[in-house]
Amino acid sequence: MAKWTAFPYAGEFDFDAERVKKNWARLHTGDLEPLPEDPRLLDAWAQFHSGKFHQACNSGLQLGLAGLNVANKATCMYATYLEKHEERRLALFLEAAQRAEHHISQEPDNVNAYYLHAYALGRYSQGISVAKALAQGMGNKIKTNLETVLKRQPHHPDAHIALGAFHAEVIDKVGSLIGAMAYGAHRDMGLNLLDQALKLHMASAAGMIEYARAMLMLDGETMLQEANRLYQQAACICPMDAQEKLDLELARAELAD
Template identity: 60%
Template sequence: MAKWTAFPHLGEYAYTAATLKKHWARLHAGDAEPLPRDKAVLDAWALFHNGEFQKAVQAGLDAGGDGITCANKAACIYANYLEKKEKTRLDLFLEAAQRAEQQAAADPKNANAWYWQAYALGRYSQGISVAKALAQGLGTRVKDALEKTIKLQPKHADAHIALAAFHAEVIDKVGSLIGGMTYGAKKETGLNLYAQALELNPGAPIAMIEYANGLVMLEGDKRMKEATRLYERAAATEPMDATERLDVELAKAELQD
């Protein structure tokens, strides 16, 4: 495995298996992942929350079982925020999608097996262009996997965000008429899903950022002030772990542009 770009704030988060248990509910309000019983899996998650993404992937894969979920999340978060080479990013997303697909086949009731398959394919789709991905049938796979996630775990805030983004991006790229007829994408559905995500996980900077992006995609400039306020709230959030720190930094960077 090639050396990954380091999380720029290494050492600022220092979760252990013990301290992670205390903060688990807050840290996993987005993905509704159950607290692991296996110490090796919990150790992998501690590495993830501390920003040791490459080590978290390896530890999750070594632990097996639910550790695969940690490996997939660590790979996807790293690829999304820190990997600079586009080909490597896309490869990481595809690998995570394949692992998640195998995990879902082995454990069909595992909500996050479906979710990480959808997330990885969704980010891959953005990388190759949404229009191209839709033509390849990836949009339908993403939508189906996210709907399955929410059916299995109705409190999965991140799946609500991702499904909302699906509706917003499809309408943004192909228009509401074709988007609705061909892909079942609807503006109202997207807006409702964003609002539900923020209700389920009100402290998450990513929920605020994605909602802001969705408002502008679906409603245009008339919602720009509201979108800016959401970005300001995200930027003012006190991050609980490495991923939230990356989200907060992203919000700050957007406000400076």
């Protein structure tokens, strides 16, 4: 496997197991991951929050099923924000999706296994083109998994974000009529999901970014001012960990464009 690119802000977030445990509720407001009891799993999450994504992935994989969520999240965040080589990005998303699918088969009550499966497939779909992914049947898998998460955990902010973005992406690529008929995608439902995500997690820069993108996909230039307001708000968030730092920098890049 190719070497993973290092987190560009190394040392800015220095977590250990104790600090992760102390700040768990804030760090996991988005995904509602349960606080682990195994100190080895806390160490893996400390690596994740510090931006040591490759180490977090390897540490998680060494723990078997118990470590798959941290391994898959580390893989997805790294591939989303730091991997520049497109083929490697896609391969990483597929690896995470396959592991998450196995995780679901072994622990069908693990809510974030469904979420991470949907997230990995969603990013992979964006990479190969959403239209192509829909034709391959990935859209229904993504939607079903995210709806499963929200049925079991109705206040899961990250699932609201991902499902809201799904509705917007589908409509943007195939139109409102086909989107509604073939995939159950609706403009208002997508925007409402994103709005609800920010009510559940007001400090989510990722939620602000996806909400802004959805507005622009669905309503175009008429929402440019509101989208820029959301990007500006995201760019002012005080990041708690490595992932939030990458979200903040992404928001700044969107504003610069």
